[in-house]
Amino acid sequence: MNPYQAPEDGVSGTGGAGGGRRPWLVAGVAVGVLTLVGALVATGRLPGGTDDGGDRLAEQAADARWAEGVTPEWMSEQMGLDIPVTARSPRAAYEVTSRFDTGLLTFTLTRVEAEAYLKEHPPEGDWLEPTSAQTDVPPHDFAHFGLPEPETLKDGMRYGVVCPGAAEAALDPHAPGVDTSDASCVRLYAHAYTPTRTRIYLRDHYEPGISPLPTPPSSTPTG
Template sequence: MIAAVLVVAGVATGVVVGAGSLVKGGGRAGVEEVRWAEGITPVWMGEQMGLDVPAGARSARAAYKVTSRFDTGLLTFTLSEAEAEAYFEKYPPSGRWLTPTAAQPDTPPSDFARFGLPEPETLKDGMRYGYVCPGAAAEPTASPDPFGMGSYDVSDEKCVRAYVYEYAPDRARLYFRTHFEPGVDSLPTPLSTPSPAR
């Protein structure tokens, strides 16, 4: 049983830009609420992360969340075990895969709950995680935080946080989560209304 859950918490160089207007004629100064951009496709989000969405991917979903502190890009899809292994040959982890010492069940649903999925921090059995750095020679990473989510790195490296979760025989779910500096102007459509709290 191998399934992959990749969650990304890094930054892709080509998409991190300085603070600027998100909506035509508008700025970020008064943004206090969580807002979800409309029209975010898995292919678009994958391009921002430097990753592709394979032809065999199922249940592909993507979202882009805007807050006053940082933006978050989300991408998730499932693959067969063989497809997942081939995917990681194309995008190998930087350093080694790590396994969480414990699940964090009180992690509030915030990102992947948008798709009806658990946050990866709430999972332990069958979970591994690390960084995937498409197109960059990254240094191996290790973090005392078992999920590496204590701080949000918005550096110039093209690394994304990757979680691999074995959820079913011969199926893998890949979750990607990437944090961006505020101000990505190239969103495909205007922002939607704030999402209700879950």
């Protein structure tokens, strides 16, 4: 049993800026294309039931690229979750593939600030604690920032699926244009990595080709 299996892995929603959310991937925790390949191979859930599926996914991984110009503010807007002004070391990335895109956001807070943030952004259900650390997660997503993947951590870890749009819709479910079934949902991990600080990890998946991506900073021509 996957110790990080979320209770609402079937939740899906619509992404910002014209991008659409995919349903949560159920082969363990989908951490980018390489992790998806590893999870599918490990569970035997290869497309078509043959080992050839792993080769096809590996070929799709070859076209993966990290988008340029992605800022924590932009990624925060796509996810619908704020970055507290007291947050330290905010980092963001967006990986584009032909299969699905992955948005990443991370920052640190004091333990008190983190508790307030988690209370402000409650999960679907309860916050969960992993029964064990996953040892078969290839470093890919948060390794882009030089960080361990959150699924490989156990002590001091809580996680859940946060749907920021659901809380707003619940305030007035009968309001025109409100669709409570279409709330955007993000996987959130909170790791108390020291006695005084907590790191927030946020991960979301999108239909490929979210538009528009940030405009990369232009290089200054030299004389």
